Amino acid sequence: MSGATVRVDVPDDSLFGPENMPYGVFAPPGGEFRAGVRLGDSVLDLPALLDDPVFARPDLNSFLAQGPAARRVVREKLRELAESPLPADAVHAVEAIRMTLPVRIGDYVDFYASIDHATNLGRLFRPDAEPLLPNWRHLPVGYHGRAGTVVVSGTPVVRPCGQHRTDSGTPEFGPSRRLDIEAELGFVVGTASRRGEPVPVDEFADHVFGVALVNDWSARDIQAWEYQPLGPFLGKSFATSLSAWITPLAALTRARVPLPPQVPKPLPYLRGTDDTGLDIALTVTWNGDTVSRPPYSRMYWSPAQMLAHLTANGASIRPGDLYASGTISGPEPGQRGSFIELSWGGTEPVIVGGAERTFLADGDEVTITATAPGTASRPIGLGEVRGTVLAAHEP
Template sequence: MSQLLTRNASHDPSRTSWVESANQPGCDFPIQNLPWGRYRLKTANTNDWHLGVAIGDQILDARAADVIDTDDLNAVMALSPQQRLAIRNQLSEGLQTGSAKQAQWQALLTPQADVEMGLPCRIGDYTDFYTGIHHATAVGKLFRPDQPLMPNYQWVPIGYHGRSSSIGVSGSDFKRPQGQTKAPDAAAPSFGPSKRLDYELELGFFMAQGNAQGEPIAIDDAEDHLFGVVLLNDWSARDIQAWEYQPLGPFLAKNFATTISPWVVTNEALAPFRAPFTRPASDPQPLPYLDSANNKAQGQLAISLEVLLQTAQMHAAGLAPVRLSLGRADQAAYWTAAQLIAHHTVNGCNLQPGDLLGSGTLSGELPTEAGSLLEMTQGGKQPITLPNGEQRTFLQDGDTLILRGWCEAEGAARIGLGQVQATVLPA
């Protein structure tokens, strides 16, 4: 069992911080969380980026606080698990109520309201997986009612390489993509803005230490290589995808934009939030390189996931975003993050600190837990009606999509992943 997943004093739910806002009920960033992000002052016209740790509604400048000696999160990710644990403990002790550090660190706080967040790190490679079995089944049903799941699905953690350059942080609005699409009955494709633009609710896993080419990461070591987790929206143009994806997979349907939340919640912080792994006994059991007693014991990340939509009309009318779905990652994912890392490297492929792995769309079994409009509207056939009377099959220009995530467990303080939002601009 990874030492990162052992609870210690930093997880103690009774621990409070001298940063008062961190002690408010419902706060995403109490002292038990301590996620990492990259920020600069909104007023600064420079590239003066800092690495910080969120605490309540503030950010602690981690380099100035002398817990790290870099403004490069990739360098922090490259540290050993022991070093990462030591940094967490140092941060937790320094920020706790009564700490001798208070006088010094108080001066190193910046209100989150005053900063612009950047991507947390350099993302060398981005891989997107397909671990949501209910999503894979629901999408498969639209194409193959008799055999919705491909024969490989329960054996292989299906994944493909995505685009790094177009990953943006929350708030990165983007233009509706244009491209080729072809109606089933059309003789030839046509060109224009996508008419079936969708979101996908995912978690993003940031890699810590990587592996040398040719040296796989064993399943029992994999948790130590996971730095932390963000929310990830894998925007998808369904009509472009349907025409382009044979035989090499999605390309322009996905690579125009991917959006992530700015705060990376560490694997250490998530230690109290694990749920049993729920693969039915009647399913094929994983091959040995994907299986271990530790992996079963460690289980899935238990994270609640919520999707909200605010249309342009709602925004203009001052209406708050409405919930489209609410579900749980551990009830959606068929493979653990450790299994993804073991699988990704088993052929010798090298992962690097800061690489990002997407979970795939995390839909639950119920319609209220669907992680995309494709599922919610049964392939665009059944529009959903919003409280203000508007209807949607797919996203319209001006729609703002918001993902939120948080963790709650018996005997643990609630922590949050914050949120990721972005607005669809006209093509």
């Protein structure tokens, strides 16, 4: 490392000030992947700054496994370092680096925690019945996704093929015609739990390290044909995009808000003092046009309740595991976090680039960003999750 130093100047309106400092895994030009944190428009090279081999790995799992106390020490050390000139070799411009998945994901679970989203889909699919199924207000509904197809933001998504029902009622196999997105918030596990021991609601912060934006791409026509009786399968498992940056829970203390009223009162294992929501505002752009602004504060089930339910049967969690909120939607049309809702099942097209659109076409790009109240009386950013649709590999 050279003796030159540089000071990282962060503009007052930056979404990535020292109160944020999200973690990611990056490679500088000509270098190997290693851990870093974002500060303004720069990335701080953690193995270079902290001289700790745990940060020289191509994922954050070993660092996360060290536990909350060790992570607090590192965060405070980085915030102190950010106030002084840093070795120039340990500071890289964001636009000059490559990013990869920040964690090695062993298990991925997707929930269905938005009452507005669940109500909208219930009205679309069961117009003559109660929109919410009988269990929905009693437990956070979820399913196990495919961890091996979680990809980092910016990775192209190939249109999936599968069976879908024709107008005659018989199935055919081919590319999805109703390719959709789901704007979600993901929660990254830091500390493991023991198999057979549930994680109580109030131990959420002991086990979850931080949050990251998620786009859980969905093939609605494939899903509609296959999901009964066992739920999502090929219509979901082809790709889930994850932001390259994980925002620590420590950066979101000002974003905590009460949950909406839960009626009926949840069963005792889903109650606690840490069952709070998060005031996070998402923005969905479709080919550069803003089409939706979903509010996470409207979510019915809290991230702590999701974790408590996920482990209630004794299922264990490990560092790097990911669970997501499910589609985030609000009560207004402009707050819907999926295109099946925005276009109301394809009957009410959305104007994108001056044209009427319902579902995704090849070449379309979707970007999801988000902000939250920060601890320095200014908003912080959760990075972005972005993906472009490529044509299917037809048989």
